[in-house]
Amino acid sequence: MEVTQEKSEKQTWRDLPLELLISLMAYLEIEDNVRASYVCKSWYEAAVSVRIIDQPPWLMYFPKPRNCYEFYNPSNCKKHTMELPKSLVGSKVRYSKDGWLLMSNCISSDFVLFNPFTMDLVDLPYLELWYGYQLVGFSCAPTSSNCVVFTIKDYDPGHVTIRTWSPGETTWTSMQIDSQFLDVKHNYLVFSNGMFYCLNLRNHLAVFDPSLRTFNVLDVPPPICPDDVDEESWYEGKFMVGYKGDIFVICSFGNQDPLVFKLDLTRGVWEKKGNLGSLTIFASINSCESRTYVQDGMSRNSIYFPKLCYNETRCVRYLFDEGRYHPREHNINWGKQRSSKNIWIEAPKNFELV
Template sequence: MSMEMAKEKADENQTWRDLPLELLISVMTNLEIEDNVRASAVCKPWYEAAASVRIVDQPPWLMYFPKSRNSYELYNPSNAKRHAKELPESLAGSKVRYSKDGWLLMCKSFSTDFVLFNPFTMDLVVLPDLELWSGYQLVGFSCAPTSSDCVVLTIKDYDPGHVTIRTCSPGETTWTLMHVSSQFLDAKRNYVVFSNGLFYCLNLRNCVAVFDPSLRSWNVLDIPPPIRPDHIDDESWCEGKFMVGYKGDVFLVCTFGNAEPLVFKLDITRRVWEKKENIGSLTIFASINSCESRTYVQEGMLRNGIYFPKLCGNENRFVNYSFDEGRYRPRGHNVNWGKQRSSENIWIEPPENALELI
């Protein structure tokens, strides 16, 4: 190598190594967490810049009904404390149907009166009466009812080949009705995720449909379902599924007893469910009636893993699965979601002042 080329190489290395801290911080701010962590290993200045902008996500809390349908408890993973609260009298006996942005969509078993409820502030938003002769199959909402963009969604297939979609926003006095010719619905669990302005819905056959509330359009995606492993029977393949969104992406988690969970990422461009060997810095908090996801959760909590909505008896720890360790904790735990009461437990995003409210 000539002297001139060596000098150019040295100048190039020196430029990257000695970037001003302000410029480094600006670059690190725009990196995804995985790239942020990789960049922090380059040198000390890069580590300091990367760590300074690395936002630690607070975990969601676990909400469950240990005693009766008239009260509930909130468990805070950050300090392992439990907080017992009473439901408003009007919600006594109600069940949680969906959770998002710290709010719950609730109704009673044989009622069509949906209510949005914040279990931290105790605020209630009553929705218009919904006339359904045999209930619904899928339900969800887009964001907190404090936002003007909030849309509540219910989906039902009354007749073979026809899907009925109803939407409503807080403040409206009636539900908007829409009938669609579709063979989609065959739903047992409430698999709904709102991401990038769209509702993603999953049925038992692992087909995906998308509802756009702004355009009022319904589309069953031409994407083959994930391939069932040979050692998994049909019944197990239909149970223990969780669908979760993260920054525009949609993931599907499949669990089978104490076997390793399978994770698939929806790739609409390639029209496939892409199997993931691990989830990197992502942490998934799975529950039947909606899931939460975080990156770079606080120190001491599992990363590249999944938390399930079940406390280990009276112990202040959760059942979880670590992809790094390739095992459940505690060992030997059988995640049988068809028979566990933990199916009624749900993760919920706490407000920033949650500790002041409870």
């Protein structure tokens, strides 16, 4: 008994069973994972076993003529062109998630979910499109029964109409709410924590819960416009993204350094962040993606924008570690480039560009 007690007293963290070490390492961000791997051989083995490299999203864009689309893989700079189905020629992308696109024809009320990798199409029920919907999106791929397509529009002053659809339904479910939340343009949407987060031009935040069918404007003061940024630029270059339940807003102003804010619901504030840590954000108007373990050659603690440079061999990106854009002079004017031509999309793991 004395020998057993002496051994237990001499045990350290490095003596933890490998299974338990692996469970602990799975919760670490990449920087802490790397630090932990230096402790000892067993910690290295556990850290490396869960250090799974995430495939970055691909950039998808529509060259002229718009009867085709192209993919660009930022990790190896490969490109691939595919032909757009005839029924979608002239349609615009409204939202992207889980490798699917929500698209609508510019002159009709037809919404469709389209997988540009498998060419699968899901037609949605007819929906009257009175001057377009200011905000549309969906929760997950339509192959899941949990998919919810969300649309919101203000038909008359002081009211918004929300319509939702899920796989298997033949009509849209509608509800009207007293609200003046939406703007004519510049509204943003992210699905996270089982809810749709909506951001308007004035940077006010609202949440729609599809399970309870409630829409609430949160009591969270908007981020304050810096003194050295003009108001028009402050409203134009916005991007919103979710990551493991957290909500981030990125504000960009031409060649000036972007600002990043993280939502703190407990305190009811937008917390300004000096960097992204181990996170990498891929930002575009209708789709934003986030990754932690990006491939070698990709920049962590960075924001990748949907713009190709240097003869289309690299994306415009901002490197927080270096405090600069690459390239430094990127000539992006978000006020004039708010189209859906360039978006980030999650590619299937086994899909290869040839």
